[in-house]
Every structure is written in C-alpha cells, then in structure tokens.
Amino acid sequence: MNEVYEIVFCFSPVYVTKEVIELAHRELPEGFRLATIEKQTPAAEKLALYSRADFLMLFSADPTPDEFAVLNKVKLIQLLSAGYNKFDMASANRMMIPVANNHGNSIAVAESTILLMLALLKKLPVHHETTRRGQWLEHRLMPQLGELAGRTVGLIGMGHVGREVASRVGSFEASVIYYDIRRLSEEDERALCVRYVSLDELFATADIISIHTALTLQTRGLIGRKEFDLMKKTALLVNTSRGEIVNQHELYLRLSERKIAGAALDVFDPEPPSPNDPLLLLDNIILTPHMAGATLDTWARRLRISYKNFQRVANGQEAQFIVNPGFQ
Secondary structure, eight states, X not given: OOSOEEEXXXXXXXXXXXXXXXXXXXXXXXXXXXXXXXXXXXXXHHHHHHHHOSEEEEESOOOOHHHHHTOSSOOEEEESSSOOTTSOXXXXXXXXXXXXXXXXXXXXXXXXXXXXXHHHHHTHHHHHHHHHTTOOXXXXXXXXXXXXXXXXXXXXXOSHXXXXXXXXXXXTTOEEEEEOSSOOOHHHHHHHTEEEOOHHHHHHHOSEEEEXXXXXXXXXXXXXXXHHHHSOTTOEEEEOSOGGGXXXXXXXXXXXXXXXXXXXXXXOSSSSOOTTOGGGGOSSEEEOOSOTTOOHHHHHXXXXXXXXXXXXXXXXXXXXXXXXTTOO
16 A cells, blocks of 8 residues: 555544544554544644545534535444444535444443442442441342342343444353344354344343443433333343433432432433432432443544554545435
8 A cells, every 4th residue: 555545633622632542543554654633623624634634533523514515535434332322414415424433442441331330239339438428338238239140131232332342241151131222143143142122022021221321312212111110129230331222310319209210321411411400319320421332442443444444545445333214
C-alpha cells in the first residue's frame, strides 16, 4: 500500500484523554497519517482537515451540516461508540458515506453488568456505607441477599455485549434466556448455553433482566407499564444500554412500591439525571454515571477495531459493522 491515507480523529475532551490520544498514535498502522482535533476546534481549521480526510474517526463529535458538506474524500466514518442513535445518519446517506459503529467496549460493559447484578444481590452499597459509618450490620440483611447461581437471567439484545454477558453469567451457574429481533443460530445458542424466548416470557420468568439492545424507534420505551406488570416481585432490572429504553417514571413507581425488588442503572433519560429526580432517593437502586464501558483497555480495543476497518477499505474490502441502511 503505497498511498498514505489521512485519518481525522475528532473527539470531545470530556471523554477522550491524553492517554487515549497517545494510544491512537501508538497503534496507528503503516500507511496512515492521523490528525487529532477536539470538537470545538475552530471551524476553518476543522473544515480544512475534513476536506482532505480519507477516513473520519469520531467520539461524541458528530459532524455538523457544514462539515458533512466537505467530506468529499471520506470513504468511511468510523464511530468509536456502539450507540449511534444521535448520529445524523440522513446526512451520511445523502453523502453516500458508510458509517460503522464499534463494539470495543463490549467486554467492559459486560463486566460492569455482572458487577451491578452482584451488587444488587449482595446489597453492596448498603453494606459499604453502613460499615464506613461504623454501623456493623453483619448478617442482619441476610433474608434480602441472594446468589447469581441458580437464578434465571433474561437478556434483551444478543449482540456483542449480550453475548459477552451470557458467557460470563454461565460461569456463575445461572440460566440464561434471551430475546432479540434476530434469533441466534442453534449452534450459537448451544455454544452460549442460552434459550430464546418471547419478550413476554422473558419479563415473566427472569429473576434478573438486563438490557443490551440499541436505542431505536422500536426500542424507545420498550419497558413500560405492561412489561413491569409481568415481572416478578423479586425481579431485578439492570440497564447499561440506553436510558430511553425504560420508562423511568414507571420504574420509579415499581421500585418505590416494592413491586420489583431493585434496579441498577448506568444510563438515564435525560443524562445526567436531575438532582431532584426521585429515583436518586430510593434505597433499592444502584446508580453509576454512564461509565460501564469506560476503561483504557476498551479504548485500545476500539482503536484496533477502527484501524482494521480503515485497512480493509484501503485494500478494497468492505468495512465491518456498517450501521446505515444501503451499505450493509
């Protein structure tokens, strides 16, 4: 490959640290040049870089209409996130630019999901806070504590994250049921030891329900009054996907009335949640600030996936993980 291809990596510094930028330059494959710019870079400088770019790599820095207009050379827009619900896909389609998402955070999200399941079952925040304050609960909460072993975990969505969660849950000797609009092959179901069920059956039978589907028009508000009515009183809900998938008002009512046993949320609607949100005051909920996929290990994986995609396109192959219609 004699030609040198230009990659422009545009990012929000809120999420992308100097360690990530150093990784991006260190992992850069031969035959590519990398320019790194922040989302708030002056328009003239950004437009000049974008007009020369062969590839665009983005994290929380989606192009404006003016920026899309100069992407005449771009062969692929590579997102560094798994989610793309806020991306201007219509403009990408109009410019005939394929867009790929990135599953590099799937292991981190899966590990965080397991962490939240166990924290709910063991009431970890309560025991941490009371012990730190000098209150020795010892076994007093024992009737409320549980084990992952022997329970049924229901996964909504069996993409990259869902599969990583399923493989880890299995090692805890729990059963896994799942729902996805695309059922896995029988071979994959056997390999993961999972069983496909309808959504209604999943809500009615799972002890722990964990969400791993993308936010789309079809999944927005997917879990509402009807779905909560199906759940066991002892059920736990974990959401590390997108806040808008769950009706938060209904979730608050079910938790406050003890209609379900507990929930753990890494994502909210809106983000960040209002300090006055009553969810924040409940004692049967665990809250984290949309950080389930945030590790330096994750960033190394995201960059490798992205660079491999750029190499594929530069060598005349199709990119992987394309998400816009018409390019799949």
